[in-house]
Amino acid sequence: LASLSELQVGHFPSLQELNAAKNCIDLLHIPSFLFKLHVLDLRANCITKINKEDLDNLRDANTSNLSLILSHNSINSIDAGAFRFVTLQLLHLRGCFSHEDIMKASLNAISGLRVQKLLIGQYRNSPTNVHFQENLLEGLCGLEVEELTITGLYIRSTNTFFDCMENITSLRFIHTNLYQFSHESIASNMQKFELKNSAIVKTPFYIISELKHLKELRVTNNKRLTNIDYSLQTLDKLEFLDLSNNNIMMQSCCDESIPGKSLKHLNFSYNSYIGLRSYFLNMPHLLSLDLSHSKVDSVGQFPIFMTLYNLNYLDLSYTSCHFVIHCSFCGLFNLVDLRVPHTTFAPDILASVFQNLSSLRLLDMESCGLESLPNEMFGHLKRLQVLNLSKNKLMELPASVLLSLFALQHLNIRSNNIQGLSNDTIQVLSKSLEKVDLSGNPYDCSCTQEQFLTWVRELSIKNPNFSSHLECKTPEHLQGSLLRDVNLKCSWTLIYITMLLSVVIVVLLLLVYHFYLKNSFLYLCFCHRGYKKSATEKTYDAFVIHSSLDEEWVREELLPELEGGDPSFQLCVHYRNFEAGKLILENIFYNGICCSRNALVLLSPNFMESKWCSFEFRLALFWRFLEDECGIILILLEPIREDQLKHMYVLKKYLSSKTYLKWDKNDKEKEVFWKRLRKALTQSRKVDVPL
Template sequence: MNCYNCNLSTVPADLPEEINGLDLSFNPLKHLYNKSLSRLSQLQILDLTRCGISTIEDDAFAGLDALHTLILTGNPIKQWSQVTFTGLHSLRKLVIVETSLATLSELQVEYFPSLRELNAAKNCIDRLYIPSFLFRLHVLDLRANRITKINKEDLDNLRHANTSNLSLILSQNFIHSIDPGAFRFVNLQLLHLKGCFSHEDIMKASLNAISGLRVQMLFIGQYRNSPTRVKFKENLFEGLCGLDVEELTIMELYITFTNTFFDCMENITSLRFIHTSLSQFSPESFASNMQKFELKHAFVMNVPTYIVSELKHLKELRITNNQRLTHFGYSLLTLDKLEFLDLSNNKIMMESCCDKFISGKSLKHLNFSYNSYIGLRSHFLNMPHLLSLDLSHSKVDSVGQFPIFMSLNNLTYLDLSYTSCHFVIHCSFCGLFSLVELRVPHTTFAPDILGSVFQNLSSLRLLDMESCDLKNITNEMFGHLNRLQVLNLSKNKLMELPASVLLSLFSLQHLNIKSNNIQGLSNDTVQFLSKSLAKVDLSDNAYDCSCTQEQFLMWVHEQSIKNLNFSNHIECKTPEHLQGLLLRDVNLNCSWTLIYISIMVSVIIVLLLLLVYHFYLKNRFLYLCFCHQGYKKSATEKTYDAFVIHSSLDEEWVKEELLRELEGGDPKFRLCVHFRNFEAGKLILENIFYNGICCSRNALILLSPNFIESKWCSFEFRLALFWRFLEDECGIILILLEPIRDDQLKHMYVLKKYLSSKTYLKWEKNDKEKEVFWKRLRKALTQGRRVDAPLLGPAE
């Protein structure tokens, strides 16, 4: 429960008894009374930061048996009584920063066997005396106190004590001197001396003085904002010869390389340089048994492979955050035991990775993230044990173009975020049978591979596809991801999320579809989200808050009442008067809206019917106008045997084949063609209808792709059908000059329907078929209107 800065002078008496966390920081409590918190028996974390508490009564924490973290930072406590912490049997962490504590002996915490961390930073402690009741601690933080001298007798009780798990933090105590042998026979997990020495001479003397210390990790150096600079001097680290230390971290030192720099580091197995000016090494620098090496924020321009390649026992190599480092020029193939390689946050340009430069026999983790360019020229053939590969925020090639991961059967983590990869092959992730986590934000996928690109990732638990320019999702896309638990589809261009896409995701718990173009979700989708998911982020979409999304809006309102763990800031985009309103606050009366919509639809239908009827009357009127003058003549006298309806692009066939055969053969037929028989000066429409259709016994339709593309051909065909329908005066003969695809007939519904129910002639180029074609055509022209009779045979 958060009661931060509520101007409370006492602990509220109406706090719920079942709370497990309470923040009372920055309240003027000043006095903590006896058993004032005893009702809160389930409390685990209590924060009393800067409450002005000067007095803590006896048994003030009585009844807090479950409390494991107590924070008293910034309270000017005058006295710590022997029963101050009575009842805190489960206390594991105590924070008493800035409480004016003078000595650790003031604290009476010897009866707390569970206490593991004591943070007493920024107090008034001036002696490094650690009472025996604190030996069970894992962390003792005394940073920024007033310790300037460490006396030998202050640490007598630590000698031969079991403090191998203790991390002692003395940073920012301005230590001037340490008694020689003060740490002899002392055994620690960690000793932190960062920012303790104002001069290199003091550091050198202090390192010599702690001779005899056995410590797992030692931190020395300065803070970045320190007003003093410590520079390397000859034999600065000679005191390390008297220490038993395994891991050494050197920070913020201005290092001038000398041949004595690494003296006394023979037994160190882990060496870290952080924010140093180190820029070069010599082959004699390192101990041959070193297992871990880290170089962070240094001045190196090349990966020092010529040095580290000699470290045959090296297991972990980290060279990171070096802005001058651009090249990886030497091979690490000799490091057969290397398991972890981190070269992230540099400016490396690597033309060919990785088989020729890096030994992968034992490699498990490889990180090339945040570099300039990594050229993948191999298939990771020599890295059978690789578990994680991070190429994020680096320009890479070949990924998505070739199946380069085929050999990484044990890989569990792959990060390709912000690599701008474009996946075009179905086998982009082939071979990754063990992959658990895949991150591909800011990459793109060819639409035709989305249904199968993830099909072999049956072990996947997390898939991050943020900003992948996805416009739609196929039902097969996640069909094989039965174990997927976390799916991030945020910042794409999805307009819908069908339930059919999600049905195969049996294990899905977290879904993020933030910042898409989704207007609403279907009933099936929201049912899936309600039953299966623990967390859903639906925010920042273009939600439609009209009645068309009524069911979705009702669901959002229900979930806000049930407190389903999904994003609350889901706002309306449309209609305009509801823009910016939270979906859970939308209150629509859709019953009247539906009536209005029904009325409007009915009105529109009536208007459309009237419009259709109007066009019918208009066409009928035009027909009467055109046929008025010569109707009787057209009904009794026919000038032509057929009116040829064709595209001007097929005119050559008409002249060379049709006219020559029918008008020059026996019997002779008379044909009407527009380029020869239309009268000059008349309207085109009048020529087509009066001089062509009305004066011909038949209409000869020459079908071809050119015919389909011609609007005049389509009009003439419909006019012939119209005349036949009204007067039954015109036979229609269809000739297929060239094949026509179904998709070409989409916009000519009348012709498509007519072809499906009528027979037609098909033009063939071989002589035998031509002879049959002309014979059948002559027979059709002779019989006139009976052209649709079965004599033409079945459609071809």
């Protein structure tokens, strides 16, 4: 094809995309019958020069939706003003210029072009390299361009790179090194910045931090990037931060270096190590958090997500987290999508670990090592629509586990150890599920699974793909057969006799070993009781939750009265009893709340302004709710304004339903105060239960 005029496509009025790549077209003349195109691909043709008259018919045409792709054309020159008054959606000039002088002259020649997206630079396998020189991009000053993509340039030290980018709102660098940029002041309205597949060792945050209007920042696929040593706190409008697919090792995320005031999306996936030490206290608007395929700490050991009330997407896939506390996901009331493949859960928390995720729609637990499912595991997930339990070690799927999942549509139990499904489970699965994946399990095709096999055959008639990967494992003569092809003739009389004989044998064995089993059982019960008793011993009578600004009252009033009086009470206060070197949360949770019979909450205006006080109070409430081991005693040191209470709804509700103590400097009132407080602490000594 030597010319676009040769095409007879005028009778295709709805044509939107035309691929004319790798032809012999040497002139950029676009006939009027192609003006309605959305994409015109002319890459790898023979266009070496763009004449002004070639584009005359575009100047008055409405081509604002047209994407013109000219990559891999060896363009040597462009007439000055050739693109003046031309409007395009995209102009693709990658791999078009063999030398930086040709690129500089061509960018100056397209002055007057109005384009949404402009892409310039070289391909990685290009035989020629284009090196950046001063004022190389000065032609951008004559363009109206919103998004600029630069690829494959060799950029050396420069002070003029951003001179003509004041009105650009999106800037992308791909396979381009920015490390040698000078520290220059940038006046820019840029809202998006991307740095991808670069050889940088350190991100040029000294440049990025100058982009005060930045809302989206992507620094991805830079395998030599290992740390973030520059604060982004000046980017207070940043909403989207993607640092995925690097080799970042971050010891403490995300307090000092990451801006959280406006942040809505945070992606740290596919990095080396992300240390979560600040508990996201300053990210109230965060909607999505992706930590997948990165090594992380603290997750599952402490309730670090408690302040992320608005989070609706959390991906912890392939992080190897081990969840050991019931409150692993506490605070995530609005979470919709939770992905935890290749993590593990302590068996004793499975019944309650998801209980506060009432908004959840998708739960992915692939390869979590699950051997059984407690009946209460999904009891609070009334809105769950997609459940993935594939590649675990489940031997059965009880109907009682699924009964509360009223909205469930997709269920995946592929590649477990399930031999068949009970009649009750079959009834549940037959009600409302749109898709069920049962493949890859070692199914038993004996008469004990006759009802299950019948159900599979019936579904196979409606949907042949349903059973295409369901194969028999046992008995041996049916191994490898598809379940839908198995047609058993079962003699239930013989089966009942066999079952009866099995019951008789079991009863006889129980009688023979009666005394041995009984004595062993009593011994185990005794050992367990002793362990439970030692595990619940309390070191302190109360853990004091207070603001550091109220520490003087604690030192001068509370401690002398309670620890120096008769009887004496042992209190846990952070400045004295917390162990040095441990995480703050570990001290609060294990050394404070778990080791104390009560939590003394000292309410004051200082308390209301402290995020840590709010955090400790919520943690005590959750611990009381989950373990029933911590009484809470409220002490009102100073009056609290109503507008302060509005910001702590949980405390406001708690105050309205519980009796609290009020501190008064009057001597008579003091005496009554200490008497009531001592009585409350004395009662909790008698039995370790909440007041």
